[in-house]
Each structure stands twice: as C-alpha cells, then as structure tokens.
Amino acid sequence: MHHKQMTRRTFLSAAASAVxxxxxxxSSALGAGGKRRTAPSERVNMGFIGLGGQGAGHLLGGSWTYxxxxxxxxxxxxxxxxxxxxxxxxxxxxxxxxxxYAQRFEKPDYDGVQAYNDFxxxxxxxxxxxxxxxxxxxxxxxxxxxxxxxxxxxxxEKPIAITVRQAQTMVETARSxxxxxxxxMQQRSEYGGKFRQACELVRxxxxxxxxxVYAYRLPGAFVPTTWTSDRSVAxxxxxxxxxxxxxxxxxxxxxxxxxxxxxxxVGDVNWxxxxxxxxxxxxxxxxxxxxxxxxxxxxxxxxYTNGVVVHSVGYPGEPVGGEGGACFVGxxxxxxxxxxxxxxxxxxxxxxxxxxxxERVYHADSHSGxxxxxxxxxxxxxxxxEVAAYTMNAILIGGIALALRRNVHWNPATLEFxxxxxxxxxxxxxxxxxxxx
Amino acid sequence: MKIxxxxxxxxxxxxILSACSVHAAEEQELIAILQSSAGAAEKCAACQQLRIYGTxxxxxxLAALLGEERVGHAARYALEGIPGPEAGAALRKALTKTxxxxxxxxxxxxxWRR
Numbered sequence: 001m002h003h004k005q006m007t008r009r010t011f012l013s014a015a016a017s018a019v020x021x022x023x024x025x026x027s028s029a030l031g032a033g034g035k036r037r038t039a040p041s042e043r044v045n046m047g048f049i050g051l052g053g054q055g056a057g058h059l060l061g062g063s064w065t066y067x068x069x070x071x072x073x074x075x076x077x078x079x080x081x082x083x084x085x086x087x088x089x090x091x092x093x094x095x096x097x098x099x100x101y102a103q104r105f106e107k108p109d110y111d112g113v114q115a116y117n118d119f120x121x122x123x124x125x126x127x128x129x130x131x132x133x134x135x136x137x138x139x140x141x142x143x144x145x146x147x148x149x150x151x152x153x154x155x156x157e158k159p160i161a162i163t164v165r166q167a168q169t170m171v172e173t174a175r176s177x178x179x180x181x182x183x184x185m186q187q188r189s190e191y192g193g194k195f196r197q198a199c200e201l202v203r204x205x206x207x208x209x210x211x212x213v214y215a216y217r218l219p220g221a222f223v224p225t226t227w228t229s230d231r232s233v234a235x236x237x238x239x240x241x242x243x244x245x246x247x248x249x250x251x252x253x254x255x256x257x258x259x260x261x262x263x264x265x266v267g268d269v270n271w272x273x274x275x276x277x278x279x280x281x282x283x284x285x286x287x288x289x290x291x292x293x294x295x296x297x298x299x300x301x302x303x304y305t306n307g308v309v310v311h312s313v314g315y316p317g318e319p320v321g322g323e324g325g326a327c328f329v330g331x332x333x334x335x336x337x338x339x340x341x342x343x344x345x346x347x348x349x350x351x352x353x354x355x356x357x358x359e360r361v362y363h364a365d366s367h368s369g370x371x372x373x374x375x376x377x378x379x380x381x382x383x384x385x386e387v388a389a390y391t392m393n394a395i396l397i398g399g400i401a402l403a404l405r406r407n408v409h410w411n412p413a414t415l416e417f418x419x420x421x422x423x424x425x426x427x428x429x430x431x432x433x434x435x436x437x
Numbered sequence: 438m439k440i441x442x443x444x445x446x447x448x449x450x451x452x453i454l455s456a457c458s459v460h461a462a463e464e465q466e467l468i469a470i471l472q473s474s475a476g477a478a479e480k481c482a483a484c485q486q487l488r489i490y491g492t493x494x495x496x497x498x499l500a501a502l503l504g505e506e507r508v509g510h511a512a513r514y515a516l517e518g519i520p521g522p523e524a525g526a527a528l529r530k531a532l533t534k535t536x537x538x539x540x541x542x543x544x545x546x547x548x549w550r551r
Contacts (some may be wrong), residue, residue: 167547177520227481227511249510425489425518428549432510433542 013293038075047081047122047131051089055134081114087238098158125149141166148179157184158273162222165428167389173383182390186367198337199282204358208332212313217275218267221399222339247431267399275323277391288413300398342352471498477507484511488518500527517546
C-alpha cells in the first residue's frame, strides 16, 4: 500500500506552483542589516527527540559533534520542538534554543521552541517536517516507525533497530509512506572523506582482489538474559521512567537508564554499526546473497558468496581501524582506515589518484546536510533505510550466532535462517503493550 | 564401507537425539519453575529460555501465565516464538480471559504469528 500524506512541505510546494504571485522579500527573510536569510518556507521545521549527549550535541553542537554549532545553527533549519523524558535535559535544551533564536532574530521574548515530555505530542504536530531521534536502543525503531507513519522525515541515531523484524518494518514503513530517512552512520559522509576514499580504492581493485576484512568490533543482538528485575530505587524527580522503558519488559526503576539496561544484549550493537557499515559499503555484497556466519571461540567470521571473509577481530599489529573502521586485505595490499587515520601497504596505493572512469560511491560531505538536502529533493539519503537495515542485520545475525554459540546460515532475500527454527526465534521480540511495531 | 556409513548415520542420530534429550529435560525443569511459587524474575528467566528452546510441551504452562501482570509479557514472548498451531490457539483462547493492555499485547502477538 502506498501512503502519500500531505505534509507542510508538499502543500507549500503545490501551492507555489499553482499560483503565480510577485516575489516579495518578507521581513522574516531579512536579518539584521538587510542580510538575506533563508525564507521560512525553505527552512525545515524540526523536532529533536532525545536530548542526552548525542541528541543535545546534534541540536546545539558540542566538542564531539560533526555538526558545528548544531542543527540550530543552520539557516535552513527551524527548531520548533524539543522532547525528552528527563525534565532537566528538556528544560536546558528548551531554554537554550529560545535564547539562541531570541538573539538571532532580535526578539528577546522569543518562545517559538516548544518543550515536550511525550514524543507523541511532537509527532502529532503537522507543522513539523522532520525529527531527529537520539534514543535508547530499544526506542530507535519503534519511534522511527511511528514518526514515519505520522508524515515525518527521520534522522535516526544508531543502532537503528535491535531485531531484524524491527529493521524490516522500518524499511517497509519508509517506503510505504514515501519518507526520507537517514541513519546516523555518519562515517560515509564525514571525517574528511577517509572512509569513502578507502571504499573507492578497494572497490576499484587498488589492493587487488579483496579477500578479508578485519572489523575490530564484535557484532551483537538483543538476546535478554535478564528479562526483569526486582531492584527498585526512587525514580528521580522529573523522569518519566515508564515512557523511557517503553516497549521493554516492565521492571521498577533500578537506577539504570542509559543507552540500555544491562542484561539485554550480547556483543556490541552500539559501536559496531559504524564499523560494519563501512565494511558493507566496501565489500558491496549482493544484498540478496546468503551469508554463512561462523562462530569461533567467541569471535565471528562472515563468509560472503563473493569470497570475502569478514572477521570480528582487528588485523594483527595494525592499530588503525579501531575507531569506527576496518582493515581491508587484498591480494596486492591492504588499507586500514578509521576516524583518525588511513594507511595503506604498500604506501603508493594512497598516493595513486582515482581515474575518471573508476567506480564512485554516493558522495556526501555532510551527513546532516545530506539529510536536509534529501528532505528538499526527495532523493534517497546516503544511509537510507535499505542500507541501514542491511548493515544492522549483518550485526544482528552475528549477534545471534554469538548467543547460540554456533554457526548460522542467513538468507537476506527471505530475512530468515533457512531451516534453523531456533535462530529464527531471535529475529524479533515482543514489545510491552501498548507499544507495538 | 556400507557398514561404516550406517554406523556414522547411527552415531549422528544418537548425537542429535542426545541433544534433544538434553533440551527436553531442561524444558521440563523450566516448566516446573513456571508452575511453582517462584518469583516473577525467576519465572521470566524460564520464559526467556523457552522462547529459544520451548516446544508444544511448554504451551499449557505458558498460557496459564498470560494474564499475570509481571510474568504475562514474558510468557507471551515465549509463546510468540514457538512454532505450530498450538501456540496460536493458546493465545487466541487467552483473548476471552484477558482485557486491557494484556489483551492488546496478545492481539499484537497473534498479528505477528499470522
């Protein structure tokens, strides 16, 4: 079924083409000193849900962020809503945003940014074009799906899903509702293009035929060993614990509410998306071809039909790769890359320029910029739903192998382990009502 | 050669049956926990294991817990994962005995099992 909802953006676009009027530069389009600012109709109205370290960094900027000054500094973005289940984070972001806009628009009593405790109120606003989600792991996919269904374009921080079924539902929803979605695997766009450079060099045979990849990071999966707990401490004032918990099994607040709760995951689902996304981008396997996942004494080895083997460990003696990267080993050399470095053996590989007829991959120099551009053009993002889901599924099937402590055989075309009923039981989990996918 | 081949087949069959016997024995222990006066955390832990290894043998014990506030969700998690018509039938039967959010969750599970 194809759903095409009339959003604020599509309405304005249709109206503009239907009626020809003289172009008038409104006062809101002009800033101090008559400088031209982006017109309100060209700004993307955004809501920010999840205001911890990641979310607040996206919104306001910060030392770690690759978005200088945050989204609020962009002239093509209008922040209209902030949301968090923790009152102190929400209040800080709300006040800061209004202060920034008050100064920028020279309106001391500016209050155009609204604060919400419950994300459903943000999603219900028809004037919001897009939301940025920076959430605990268990909320990423359910909330992204709800946002897509409510007509919002979505930027979702990784991990974008904790089960294969969640990832697939997200893909289908984005497609069905014709929404733009960007997964927060920014390495494809940022860090000076190092990862893109490594990808293109490998794809163009500069290390010969690719044989092995070293991932420097275990995959992971949602396989709870602790379903619930009786530990109970007082809920901090202003913290909506029930909403934070959301679809997870009920337990009283036990003092823990970070990215996730302990005892719910095997392996790594947090940093691994960065590593394995670059690996998928570079290995470029047939997305429908089966994958044999080998379990070997706590490590995972992925065997692709194109002959490439991906190891969950680091390349012996190679320090480059550990920070979100990988080491690619071919018949004629190797390339190791991470956020800080890119090295090749032999050295000449990096010195040789790509040729005009060499294969190129999707080029973006800003992950946030790519998201916003695609909102306007409706072109697929660099980390679109299918890309994001394929990467996440690679991690999750490896995590399932870790949990079962044995090999598994994966069919991406049917999204199942053929004939492996036990492994298939870990492709989904049961959300706590009223939440559902 | 033929005898050697048959011996290998028998050996493999024995190994598989042994593994199944281990799982069957464990399943009975887990069912016993569900039917005991153990606390919610322990029963939920048993449900987690039955999600992975449970068979139709577990269904009655799991179904009996669907209406319980703390354990019902875990029991549903286990039932949702057990293939075969019996688990679906148990979930449908529970619809008439539950209400509110618990019932909504069971409907959701039946939707996934379609």
